[in-house]
Amino acid sequence: MTISSFNPPLRTLMGPGPSDVHPRVLAAMARPTVGHLDPAFIGMMDEVKSLLQYAFQTDNALTFPISAPGSAGMESCFANLVEPGDKVIVCINGVFGLRMKENVERCGGVAIVVEDDWGCSVDAHKVEDALKANPDTKIVAFVQAETSTGVHTDPLILCKLATRYGALSLVDAVTALAGVPVLVDDWGADAVYAGTQKCLSCVPGLSPVTFSERALDKIRKRSSKVQSWFLDLNLIMGYWGEGATRAYHHTAPVNALYALHESLVMLQEEGLENAWHRHAKMHLGLKAGLEAMGLEFAVDEMYRLPQLNAVKIPDGVDDAALRKRALERYGLEIGAGLGAFAGKIWRIGLMGQSATPRNILLCLSTLETLLSQANVKVESGKAVDAAQKILF
C-alpha cells in the first residue's frame, strides 16, 4: 500500500476546539526548526513566558506552556501539587470535573466531591460547607469554563475561599483563557492550566500553566517525588524557570511553540480586553440568531460562556446526521454533546478566530437550512437578520 501526502479539507471550526487557526499562526509554525537550546530559541521562550503572563494577568514567574495538550496540563497541576493522602475538594459540574477527580485519585489523593447539576455553575456555598467539614483540605479544584456544558463559574469567590481556609486553588481555564477574564493574580489562584486550541486559536498540543509562589512552595517541599518524571516541575524549572540554566529536560516542541508565540503576539495586538469584548459580542449575535430560529440554550443566561454555546437539539432531529451534513456540505464543524448531554445538545464554539461575524452567519444559515430539511419550523432569513442587527 502506498500512502500519499495528506491534504485536509477546509473546515470552519465551531465546535468545542480546536478553533480556526489564523494563517499567521500556521505560517509561524512552518518556519525552520532550530535546536531547543539555541540562544535564539531561548529568547523566544522568554517572550512566550511574558506573553502568557499577560494572557493570564499574572506576575507568576513560573508561567509557561507544558509540552503536551490540556489534559497533560491538568495532570501537571495535580501530579505536582497532590501528595498521597492529601484531601482535595473537586467541584464536578461536567466532564472535566470528573477528569479532575480521576487525577486526584491516581495521584493518591482523597477527592471530596462537591457536585452540581450539568449545566449549572459551581455553588460556592457547597464548597464552603465542604471546607468547613474538612479543615485539612489541601486543594480546591474546579473548572472555570466547563467545555462539556458551556457553563462559566466565577473563580474569584472560590479562590478566595480556598485561601481563607488555608488551601490552594487549582483552576481549569482551558476554554476560558482569552475568551473571558482570567485574572490569576486578582483571584489569588495558585495553579491554573489552559489550552492553546480554544480562544488563543493556536494549534492543539500545548498547555499554558501558571503557578503561584504558594504552589511552588508546596512542590519544593514535597516529601515524595512527583510520580511523573515528564511533568515534574522541579525538573522542568531547570529548563523554563526564571534564571534557569536552561538545562535539557525534554526536547521542546519547537515549531508548536513558534505557533503559540505568534498567537500570543496576535492577542497582544488585539488587546486582552478587546478579545473578551469580541467574544461577548459575537455570543450575543449568535444568541439572537439562534433564538430567532426558536432554539434554546441549555444553560441559564447568567452562567453562559460566550465562547461555548450549549444549544438544545430540537425534538425529532437526528443529531449525528445533521452534524454530518453540516460538515460534508458546508464544511462546518459544530460539537456534539458529551456524557450526560450526548444527543441532547450541540456545542457551538465561538473561540478565538472562530468568533467572527462571518462564522456566525455561516452557522446560522446552515442550521436554518438543515433544520428546515429536518421538518423543524424555521422562518427563512430571520436568524441571520437578528444576528446582523447585533453584529454590525
Place this chain on the structure above:
Amino acid sequence: MTISSFNPPLRTLMGPGPSDVHPRVLAAMARPTVGHLDPAFIGMMDEVKSLLQYAFQTDNALTFPISAPGSAGMESCFANLVEPGDKVIVCINGVFGLRMKENVERCGGVAIVVEDDWGCSVDAHKVEDALKANPDTKIVAFVQAETSTGVHTDPLILCKLATRYGALSLVDAVTALAGVPVLVDDWGADAVYAGTQKCLSCVPGLSPVTFSERALDKIRKRSSKVQSWFLDLNLIMGYWGEGATRAYHHTAPVNALYALHESLVMLQEEGLENAWHRHAKMHLGLKAGLEAMGLEFAVDEMYRLPQLNAVKIPDGVDDAALRKRALERYGLEIGAGLGAFAGKIWRIGLMGQSATPRNILLCLSTLETLLSQANVKVESGKAVDAAQKILF
C-alpha cells in the same frame, strides 16, 4: 513591552536532535487545522498507524504516536507496564538508562540496575545474570541507541533473553528509528518508544510507540490503575486503538500529526532499507573526514551509531566557545556532551534530513577552520577530500 513575530535563524542541525526538517514536512504542518474527530482526520490517523507499523517493522495493532515528546513516550511505557512492586531490570550505559530508572521508581517498581560504562554497549551476559538472580523480573528495559554517548546496543539478544525468562522487553528507540534497523516483530520486543525529531526528521513533540499483545495483556490485567490519566493506554485505545469508536480522550495535536504523516510518507518513498544505508554511508563519510583531521571517536567502532557520532574534543579546545562560533558564524549546531561526557565530547548528529553530503562537508570544513583557529594542527582540505571519496 511589545513583542513581534519570531523569525528563527536558519540553522544546520547536526546535534542530537532535532534534526533538519524538510520543507515538505514544514509545509504539511502548516495546512489548515481540522477537528480531532473529523472523519478526514481519522482517516489520516489510520495512515499514520500503518506507516508507523512499517517504520517499526511490526504488525502490532497498537502502534501510534503519543501526543507529547519522547520522554512522555518513555513514561507511557513504564507507567502502563510497571505495577507497584514489579521488578524491572534497567540497563544503564548513559543518560537515558538513568532516566528509565527514575521512571521505574516513580511508578513504584523496583529497579535492578545492570550497569555498563558510558561509551559501551549493554552487556547481555550481565543481563542474563540479573535475570537468573531475579527470576521474578517482570520487565527488561534498555536503550537501543544511547543519544548521550552514540552507542548502539543490539536489541535482538536482549529481547530474546527477556522472553526466555518470562519478562517483557522495553526498548528505547528514540534515536534509532529509521536510522538503524528497528525490527520489533523479529526481536519480539514488547514495548518500544521513539521520537519524531531524530531520524524521522519531523518536528519534535510526538513519540511513536508500539506494544505487543503480551504487553497489552499485562496492561489490561493490571490490578491498579495506571497512575497517569493522560498516558493511560486503556483510555487512549478508545481513540487510537484498532476498531476503536474514536472516543474523545484528549485533543490530538492535529498539525503536528500532519507533519509526522508527511515525514513517514517520505520514509516510505525512500524505503526503510535505503534510509538505513544512507545513514551508514553518511557516517562513513563523516568518519573519514574526522579521522583525516586527527579527531577520535569516543566509542569503539563496533558499537557506533551511524546517526550520532561521539567525538573526543581535542585537548586545549574550549568546547562551549567553539560550538558558539560554529552556530553564530556558520549556522551549524553540533551537540555538547551530557552527564559524564560533558566537556569531553561533541555529539555530531547525522539524522534523517541532516544525513546528507552537504551537511557533512559544512561540518568538516567548519570544524577544520575553527580547530585551526584554536591552534589544533589540522591539514587544510584533507578532511573534505577524505569524506568526498566515500560520499561520491
